[in-house]
Amino acid sequence: AMGYTTGIDRRALADVSGYFGLLAERADKPRGQVATYDPALYEHQVPGGMISNLRSQLVAMRMEHRMPEILEEAARVRKDLGYPILVSPFAQYIITQSVLNVVQGERYKTVPDEVRKYAMGFYGRLAAAPSDEFLNRAGIRSQDLSTERAGADLEPSLPKLRRELGASATDEDLLLSTFYDRSLLEPLKAPPQAYRFSTTPLLELVRYIESRSDVRQARVKFANTEITLSA
Structure with missing residues (x-):
């Protein structure tokens, strides 16, 4: 839709999607939802799992409409903190600070201790220096910055x-x-989940349909061949 080409074999992708969709149905698991491509990901770099958790929490608080604001703010906070890599726990620091900035309506009105310690170098050398705005709002002075090895006090x-x-x-x-x-x-530590595989997928499909009391009819079409199964 955006005019980008990927070289992905869409037919093969559909086959794989159908296969795992069937496994999800067998195991009574929810089917995965396709996420819309979002170029803003390259700006805020918040991991997908964290975005999902954040969205769930915002829905619970009836604040899901503020999701775009928070992600935009996350890109700015990341820049202010010297571009930390967005893995745990730094991703949580960025999102927590971004939510506070948006909800309170004022940037860095509240700065969690962990965010302040990160900016002071307690977790290791920063990729880049924090912005003056952040340091001033967080009340961090140059003499507060740590120059020792991150694990020296542990x-x-x-x-x-x-x-x-x-x-x-x-x-x-x-x-x-x-x-x-x-x-x-x-x-x-749990044993692996065993799934029954078959080299004859049509036979496997027939057996699966027979085992389902809620399926009354199924139609299989391949090339010029069409088969209809009725209960």
Whole structure:
């Protein structure tokens, strides 16, 4: 619609979409929704998952109409903070500050402590210097900026984590436990979900239709062949 060409095989894309749509229906899962291409993504760079969560929260607060304002403000806040990479937790800092700026109607009227600490260099060297507007509104002076190594004031956490996980923990277990909450790691231990695949998709389709009491009729058309199945 915008005149861009991608070289994507649309027919193959439709086949893949249909395949995963069928899997979603079998597993009683919601089908994915196609997101509209938004060039503004290159400005604010907010991850898609965070946009979805933000939209859900705004809907709950009946503020979904302010979503465009917040994303526009996110691009400005990111610039003011020296262009941090938008991964956790920095993406959360940017969005939190952007929401505050928009909702309160005044930029940097409230600056969370974590945002202030980031700008002061407590989490490592910044990609670029924060803007004077931000530093002034946040009350950060040049002598407040950290010049030490980011982890200098932190207690080593690896020995404590090794004791908690036990001697059988692998290096991979330690890394995962360092970055993720334990509750998020439990699903990784679950066995893989088994799906039945078939080299005869038509036969598989017939069996699937037979198993569904709510399907009364199905029509399959391929090339010059058409088959109608009725209950």
